[in-house]
Amino acid sequence: MIRLLVLLALLFARPLWAEEAVVLGLSRDEVAITARFDGSDILIFGAVKRETAIPTDPLDVIIAIAGPSSPVTLRRKDRVAGIWVNAASVQIGSAPSFYAVASSRPLTQVLSEDEDRRYGISVERSINAIVTPGMTVNANEFTQALLRIRKEEGVYQQLEGAVRVDQQTLFHSSIALPANLTEGTYRTRIFLAREGKVIARLQTKIDVRKVGLERFLYNLAQEQATLYGLLSLVIAVIAGWGASALFRLIRLG
Numbered sequence: 660m661i662r663l664l665v666l667l668a669l670l671f672a673r674p675l676w677a678e679e680a681v682v683l684g685l686s687r688d689e690v691a692i693t694a695r696f697d698g699s700d701i702l703i704f705g706a707v708k709r710e711t712a713i714p715t716d717p718l719d720v721i722i723a724i725a726g727p728s729s730p731v732t733l734r735r736k737d738r739v740a741g742i743w744v745n746a747a748s749v750q751i752g753s754a755p756s757f758y759a760v761a762s763s764r765p766l767t768q769v770l771s772e773d774e775d776r777r778y779g780i781s782v783e784r785s786i787n788a789i790v791t792p793g794m795t796v797n798a799n800e801f802t803q804a805l806l807r808i809r810k811e812e813g814v815y816q817q818l819e820g821a822v823r824v825d826q827q828t829l830f831h832s833s834i835a836l837p838a839n840l841t842e843g844t845y846r847t848r849i850f851l852a853r854e855g856k857v858i859a860r861l862q863t864k865i866d867v868r869k870v871g872l873e874r875f876l877y878n879l880a881q882e883q884a885t886l887y888g889l890l891s892l893v894i895a896v897i898a899g900w901g902a903s904a905l906f907r908l909i910r911l912g
Contacts, residue, residue: 678710681849681861690836690867698838701865704831707851714853718827719762719769721850723780724834724865726757726814727843733801749801751786756841757814758785761821761832771855778857780850782806782817813837840867 686702703722731751762769766781775781786802809815814837822832844864851859 680708682706719852720830721762723760723848725755728753759816761818763822765819
């Protein structure tokens, strides 16, 4: 009987951190892309809701924002007989157009490798987990190249120490969205971690949409491609003629 009671107690017992949850706020949940859009900063703030005393182990917070995903083909060029040609390629099934992960400390100190693999939090995991298998070349070299290129473009960001945590209860961070954003839904995830393990998480979204003339041109290109092509041609002809006329006037003057 005693063993049964002990077993039931262990089965239903929960550690203190199981009582913690995320209460989140965003400075904005919509981003409008206009002709003058040159990027935007998103302020993410929140608090930890708990029903018990604050645990002694330090609390870490991770924030990950992922943009719409699409397939990517990576090609490597080799020099053959003095000419650069495509020698090998890797097809990645899906890669986020934008990915930023901010953490209260270096991610390797905050999160164990198993937890990172489970939730796909780090920038590397957002790519490595979706490489199409069966390639005869070293796919990791191609994914590392993609990571390097997109980090240089500013669309992949790993922001260590960018999340501030106060009194293990309040947290906030600011993440910069670049000007070359892809329209769509940006998945936003917040993780609470202790001793390398995720103890609570919350997911929300940020909508990025074109507005005004950009919205009209985008819809026209998607829905009436022929008309869009003709309109682009007419605008190009008018612009060329205008520039030529202006140049002649300058010469005559």
